[in-house]
Amino acid sequence: MAFFLDSVQLGLEYALMAVGVFITFRILNIPDLTVDGSFTLGIVISSVFAVGGHPFAGLLLALLGGALAGTVTGLLHTRAHIHPILAGILTTYGLYTVNIKILGGPNLSLLNSKKFFDVITAAFPSMSRSAAQAIAIIVVCAAVVVILNLFFKTVAGLCIQATGNNEEMVRASSINTAAVKVGTFALANALVALSGGLLAQYQGFGDVSSGSGMVVIGLASVIIGEVLFGHRSILIGLISAVCGCVIYRIIIALALHYNLFSANALKLLSAVIVAATLSVPPLKGWIAGRLARRGA
Amino acid sequence: MLELKGLEKTYLKHTVNEHRALRGIDLQIADGEFITVIGSNGAGKSTLFNAVAGTFFCERGRIVLDGRDITYVREHRRARQISRIFQDPMKGSAPGLTIAENIALAYARGENHLFSFALSRRKLELFRDCLAQLNMDLENRMNTRMGLLSGGQRQAVTLLMATIHTPRLLLLDEHTAALDPLTAERVLEMTRSIVAERNITTLMITHNINAALSTGSRTLMMEQGQIILDLEGGTRDAMSVPDLLAVYREKCGKALDNDRMLLDNEQNMDVHGSE
Known part of the structure; x- marks a missing residue:
């Protein structure tokens, strides 16, 4: 049971990253590979500020840093007309140098520094540290989902949805779709970096390589969520990204617990999950076509 | 008042496939004029609309709307004043969003309240009233996804969206051509x-010469970018339809080669014959 709760908490720590991936991949309809870089950027900013005694400022600046990274990718895509996938790769590649520079080395320990969830233990001294940690992450995730759901009901949120759906029509409604895309990349990567910032303070260290392959984990989470909840509304989508991320962690934890495969196989497994699920619709079409041909 | 002065546009300039789509268009349109545009395939009708809407900038010439030079104003900026409907009913709306959400986007045009709720109760009531005027029972299906509507319904909603704020200029690019007669x-009556x-x-723009002569107050014929x-x-x-075809033959030394144009006239005769 303990390991189950641990993986739920770990899942929630990554959940905002999955929500960021959901926003670009499913709502804006453009896959964004900046995630690997902006997640690490969040980790290093949050770590450095936590060590300096400002855990909250660390989270806030992680958020802004992520938004900046997303803006760079967005501008590369919309202004320089670079393919969005390549734009994301370029930003991530460049961020590697930036991240090492900010962190001052490949990793940094936060063992004796203040963390943001210490506020709760300070307010309720009787509460255990792990309970405080769990409550803090639940509150953050819930708040982000509620705020995003409200945002997507505004005109600006509607513009993002429509741009992912029929860009030409949005432009005809006198809306600058380039600005919409840049803004969406910024929003998504702000969430991704915030998730990295939270994770760094939870695990008590910052490492410049913890972001690698993050986009695949995000996609896997989004897809698992969709398999379970379907795509119905923005709210369901946001919640299913969070749940998908938690379930992803539970699956991994279970598999490791029962020694189904070694920890080294995780990345291959994640890649296979994403590739297999994304190929379901064309596979269905192919099978339907075969059956129709046989019937004729 | 829209003024076009010497508009020129060439596609694939300096290549063997160079195509002069607009060759000096001069046009003055008074306020409230309803102009129909006809011409064969490739005559430059849609290019002219693209130029006015700002899809691209022309190499030469000026576009002046209400005394303001908009030659180099970008497309989404012009869209505040210029509405446009395309032939393809799929182009003018977002299929994944609901009818209400699509109208809300069009309604947001020119309004600068990015963070106001797109579907407030006040707006929903307004949209419902507008939809009711279409007489298609769409006011009771406002939460239906646009992609589930028929082409005619979509085009009717697109027309509503294009005119929900009265535009300074409305561009209709064969907006009824993909619909059954x-x-x-x-939709044309609407x-x-x-x-x-x-x-x-x-x-x-229309390929239906009958409609071109019976709709609006002025008709332009285009050929080879002029x-x-x-x-x-x-x-x-x-002017009757045969007269117009004769004028075309005389001016261009060939018959009007828009096959859809001829087909559609036959269809129209059928429709009118059966009434």
Whole structure:
């Protein structure tokens, strides 16, 4: 049971990253590979500020840093007309140098520094540290989902949805779709970096390589969520990204617990999950076509 | 008032495939004029609309709307004043969003309240009233996804979206061509009544010569990137479809080669014959 709760908490720590991936991949309809870089950027900013005694400022600046990274990718895509996938790769590649520079080395320990969830233990001294940690992450995730759901009901949120759906029509409604895309990349990567910032303070260290392959984990989470909840509304989508991320962690934890495969196989497994699920619709079409041909 | 002065546009310049799509278009359109545009395939009708809407900038010439030079104003900026409907009913709306959400986007045009709720109760009531005027029972299906509507319904909603704030200029690019004849006639009738009611300056491309002569107050004929005929008033009233085809043959030395144009006239005769 303990390991189950641990993986739920770990899942929630990554959940905002999955929500960021959901926003670009499913709502804006453009896959964004900046995630690997902006997640690490969040980790290093949050770590450095936590060590300096400002855990909250660390989270806030992680958020802004992520938004900046997303803006760079967005501008590369919309202004320089670079393919969005390549734009994301370029930003991530460049961020590697930036991240090492900010962190001052490949990793940094936060063992004796203040963390943001210490506020709760300070307010309720009787509460255990792990309970405080769990409550803090639940509150953050819930708040982000509620705020995003409200945002997507505004005109600006509607513009993002429509741009992912029929860009030409949005432009005809006198809306600058380039600005919409840049803004969406910024929003998504702000969430991704915030998730990295939270994770760094939870695990008590910052490492410049913890972001690698993050986009695949995000996609896997989004897809698992969709398999379970379907795509119905923005709210369901946001919640299913969070749940998908938690379930992803539970699956991994279970598999490791029962020694189904070694920890080294995780990345291959994640890649296979994403590739297999994304190929379901064309596979269905192919099978339907075969059956129709046989019937004729 | 829209003024076009010497507009020129060449595709694939300096290549063997160079194509001069617009060769010096001069046009003055008074407020409230409803102009129909006809011409064969590749005559430059849609290119002219693209130029006015700002899809691209022209190499030469000026575009002046209400005394303001908009030659180099970008497309989404021009869209505040210029509405446009395409032939493809799929182009004018977002299929994954609901009817209400699509209208909300169009309604947001020119409003600068990015963070106001897109579907407030006040707006929903307004949208419901507008939809009710279409007489398609769409006001009770506002939460239906746009992609589930028929082409005619989509085009009717697109027309509503294009005119929910009265535009300074309305561009209709064969907006009824993809619809079946009866629905096309219905959408065209809707267009006529909205344009007349609000006195919207309108340009309409059509391949239906009958509709071109019977709709609006002025007809332009285009050929090879130029306006070769500008009909209005008594001359236009006296002109019949065969007359117009004869004029075309005389001006261009060939028959009007728009196959859809001819097919559609036959269809129209069928429709009118059966009525």
